[in-house]
Amino acid sequence: MADQRPLGVRIEDVARAVGVSRATATRALRGQGRIAAATRERVERAAAELGYVPNLMATELAAGGTGVIGLMLRDAANPVYGALFSALELAAARAGVELVTVTIGADPGGERQVQALRRLLGMRVAGLLVATGGVDSAQLEPFAAEVPIVRVGRPEPSAAIAAESYDEEWHGALLASRVRELGHRRVVVLGASAETSYGEHRRGEALVAALGGVAVQRLTTGPDPGDGVGAALTEAAAGATAVLCTSDVRQLAVLRALAARGTGAASTGWDGLTPGVDLLGLTTVRVPVEDAAEAAVSRLAGVLDGEAEALPAHRAWRGELLTGRTLSEVER
Amino acid sequence: MADQRPLGVRIEDVARAVGVSRATATRALRGQGRIAAATRERVERAAAELGYVPNLMATELAAGGTGVIGLMLRDAANPVYGALFSALELAAARAGVELVTVTIGADPGGERQVQALRRLLGMRVAGLLVATGGVDSAQLEPFAAEVPIVRVGRPEPSAAIAAESYDEEWHGALLASRVRELGHRRVVVLGASAETSYGEHRRGEALVAALGGVAVQRLTTGPDPGDGVGAALTEAAAGATAVLCTSDVRQLAVLRALAARGTGAASTGWDGLTPGVDLLGLTTVRVPVEDAAEAAVSRLAGVLDGEAEALPAHRAWRGELLTGRTLSEVER
DNA sequence: CTGAAAGCGCTTACAG
């Protein structure tokens, strides 16, 4: 039977119930140090009976640190972050480490980002996973010497901070060659400005760089997926045969507008994580979230286990092209 | 300039740098109690210069509790949980409370669930949001007297625990009347068994109950969205005109199988949270995650602010029917 | 307005 106020039970109460000291109760419960089997059993039973839940703040303060890894995440409603979150969680479970997550949604001022960072650092996490662009290198760097930090799923400009991201140059080349192969010679690249989303910006750059021989009209817009769709379609009406988007949600917005206007144009996306991507027939790149997540967690786990790290600071993972009907051959 | 090891800086260091006591430094930094403006400024400056990040474990231990709300979440890769997570995060930001999240993915043994629960309780969170069915009432109840607990997005059998969920009876009726209206007289309801997913099970029940006058073949299966799809289509081939699914991902699996076989059959889903739900033309129910999230957070915030609660323990929110081309009129 | 002291709940050498 659990006590009426289980969270009020202290180790002292457990110890007293058994007639031992706090130190002994601690040893029994943590299974560390020499302890008589009989004593351990009695303590364990008492703890269970009293519904003892150790106060983690006290435990970790006394023990001098957490074994937990902190994760800073961005809006999970976005399938990209949802999938990444999930993959990180899975990787952490496999590696046997616990994850504590703090999310920051849309936050223009950046105020909440800093708050989240301080909360995690304040918890003295053993490692930090940063899966948002909202907090930049300069904010992270001062702590890099203290706690291992890995940026995941996004590029990291600073060499002082490790990163497991995606090989967007490769992905851009994948998409570009498909575009060219299908005969497109004039396209519009629809993406975000560097300030809005550095990740999307870089994708746009990669795409443009890989599109040699194709006339490119570049459109950079705000964060809303619908931004710039009108302008893109105007371009399409003026002769561009495809609208290349730097994220799947942007492509969905394009498809939506296309459907509304009853006009046709080819399009591509970037992510490949939307649940019905196959049914929607999206041509896109499936970004390797699982690889990046696994790599990031095991990198951190390695550091925590005290293994020497001989890894390059930044690694980029390669996904694959998904070919769907949204990008079809150009009619001549 | 930040120190080389900012996380090693204690309030004592800050206090010494300024030449005041720890108590004064605390007051200056927390802005509580009477303090000279000049002193406060000097302390604040020193803290910034030293890169002081308060040790939250010590802070909260000394202060006797957190102001943080804990969230237990299930796999965020599922758009349903991703959307709920995001809505909770938004609601928390609005209410000015911080959220700390612990996720449990697929966990057959339930071991990680318990661990996650203990971690959150061990952190002495001020309130607990439970957005997973993985931890049951019996596990929660012992703590309900100690910390306010709200289950969100899922039904809660125990009256001792508050819940903000969805009015699935209403949703079932919405779908059923649409099904009937379009002339379907023989359908299959494809969902999960009670053990696999209590939520989906309940949806199935609600649907069947609302389908009076329609011949229903009920298929309950495992957790994998693809489970039972084959059997459902066999039913369809045998004369059922629609496959009603208790989640959108299940419906996607049905659509996929249908496309693969080149056969046709109507279908419905349940969630309405998949990003391209409109483009996919899904007929489904858009579940009111935002309402439930908002209600759950403000209920907790209310308790934390010490407001008397005159709310019913369980509330259910109503979403709306999304009509798409996946459910069409029956040809005669 | 400020400081000395006690205490939050737990852990960990150090003796025994």
Add this chain to the structure above:
DNA sequence: CTGAAAGCGCTTACAG
């Protein structure tokens, strides 16, 4: 194998 004591870093009455 077990206990007394010191300490983790911070806060909060209590005096002044």
